[in-house]
Structure formats: structure tokens, C-alpha cells
Amino acid sequence: MTPQDHGPGFCCADHSGAANVTAILTEAETRARAQGARLTPVRRRTLEILLQAHGALGAYEVLEKLSTEGFGSQPPVAYRALNFLVDHGLAHRIRRLNAFTACAHPGHDHRAAFLICESCNSVTEADAGAVSAALDQAAQSAGFHLNRATIEAVGQCSACRDSAA
Amino acid sequence: MTPQDHGPGFCCADHSGAANVTAILTEAETRARAQGARLTPVRRRTLEILLQAHGALGAYEVLEKLSTEGFGSQPPVAYRALNFLVDHGLAHRIRRLNAFTACAHPGHDHRAAFLICESCNSVTEADAGAVSAALDQAAQSAGFHLNRATIEAVGQCSACRDSAA
């Protein structure tokens, strides 16, 4: 269940490069402030770890990195930072994987769907506009008031399909 | 996180009544046989427990019931039965709740969405035809080959909305 290792020099197509990370962190800082929240060192570093990761990371994976960098070493340290990020739209929880991933489009008040590759464990955040609309419709006809939704697809990403051929 | 208690005599609107349970069990038996699988006593009883439950049940809740009835008392007993049911389309796993629920429409090879009420913990299985189609579309435009998906909505059911008014 560990993410596939990549040799040095290779990086997933839709994986945020280092340049992007800085931009997103700045954006995150701004966004957090606007909500009256503080992007403290642990939180910021946690987001950075997610941004640099291939695929989603489990809380204990994040924790390990944090603890080797002088932050706390106990589970609540990671869970608190991760939950903060999720609550503020900076990360998403992937329930099927018991893991977390940085939001690819912070700032948008979006509804996302996640495409999870069974071969390389990559997680891609897709726009769920249409899916979400259909779900709203289904909920409405059941008389259900929808607050939020989890949409996760499991399959094979295009890169893995190509290499399997 | 325990399902809301109902007084005697009350039963959720969309909760399978006892009559229905028998019918579904028979159907399940048939369906299992057709797949070359056996609906053994633990499996059958597990399905029955799910069918009679209000909302979804955690594996350990199911286990407790099973063990007081003379079945095994250790976690694998429940997980094996539950996984069997899920694999054979007789139950669904609700990831957001770490729980399981009986399939409301066994026999259909359906894609389902689940409507989870935050007030009464009920779980309703909705037809996800349109949602699923939209998701297929989203996956396709990302070049992703979709195998299966989890669609779970959290909100408030109509009964709870009405009683809150």
C-alpha cells in the first residue's frame, strides 16, 4: 500500500512541481488569514509535505516526516494539522485510502471527485461539477438535504493504462 | 455515534420491514447459488442483522450480535461474512461511517449512492444512474479507466428536516 517509488528525475504529470508549491503555500496563507485562521509552522509544513507527495499520504506517514523535523511525534499532531487543512479547503481526505491529499485548486469553493489509480496509487482531483449536480438532483428527489459529499473513483490512470499496453 | 434509538412500534419509513427481510433473504440465497457461492448460516444471519438494522452497522456491532447467538466472537468472523456479502452484491460498505448496510436492491447490477443523515444516522441507498454517468464522463475526459466508485452524501433526511421545522 506504499505509493510506488519513482526514480530520481521522474515526477508524475499531474503532481505539483516545486515551483507550484510555493505559489500554493502563499495562496494558502492568504486564504487562511482571510478566514481568521493561522497557517502555523506545523500546518504549513504539513501542507507542504502533502504538496510534495506522490499520491495521498496517511496521517502516520505525515507524522513521521513531521517528527523527524522537530515537530511533535504523537498522532494528534498530524491529525490536528490535517483536519485543519481539510476544514479550510486546503486538503482533502480520501476515505478509501485512509489518507489525505493537498487540494489541487485551493481558493475555488469546489466540489471535487477523486480518481484513484490502483496501479500507481496516484490520486487525481477532478472537477465534479456535473457529478455534483446529478447528485444534488438525486438527493433532492429523495427529499434529502445535501451538505457535502464524497466521490471517489477507483480504476487505472492513463499513464498506467498506456504502460500496460 | 450509535444509531438513534427508536421506541417500540416505530420504524423508519425506508427501513425494510420484517416481511421484506424474508423475501430478500430468499432472493439472496438464489443469487448466491447462481454465483457458485454458499449463503452459510453466519453469512445469512449477518445479512439478516443488516436488514433488520436501523442505519448502517459497524463490523463490531454485527460481531456482538453474532457472538451472542453462538457464532464466533472474534473480528474475522464478522469481517469475513460482511466482505462476502459486499463481494456478492448483497451489502454495501459505507466508508464514511466505517460501517455496512444491506443492499436495498440486490439482483440489480447497480451503482448506488448513499444518503447519510447526520441527525438520525439513517442511510438510504439511492439510484446513482445519472451520477454515475456524469462520473464516467469526468473520468473519461481525464483518461481514467473507472472500475468502481464510492458516492456518499452527508446531510439531513426528509423526516429529520420535517421534525426540525
Added chain:
DNA sequence: TATCTAACGTTATATCATAACAGTCAAGGC
């Protein structure tokens, strides 16, 4: 500076899930 609160880190514990192995049982070949 004094005060207040959010955030942090810790210990301890709860909750969910699976690996591995031994005994049981029913179906099919001889």
C-alpha cells in the same frame, strides 16, 4: 504588562481491520 485563548505536545486509550494457523465439513473421485 496582564490576561485570555488558540494551538501544541504528551500520555493513554479507543476503534477498525487483517495475518496466520488449526479444526470442521461437505462434495466429488476412486
Added chain:
DNA sequence: GCCTTGACTGTTATGATATAACGTTAGATA
């Protein structure tokens, strides 16, 4: 009928994920 075989059940043990509770620290506020 009897044996082989594989599916099923139950157990022990352990792993993996997540939170409760509490004392301390550090930022904001007045």
C-alpha cells in the same frame, strides 16, 4: 463406502487508524 480436497469457521495475535484528556506554550488583546 472412503479418501482427498478445498471451502468455511473459529482462534490468537497483531497491525493500523483515530481520538480523549490534560498540562504547557505562545499570540493576540486590552
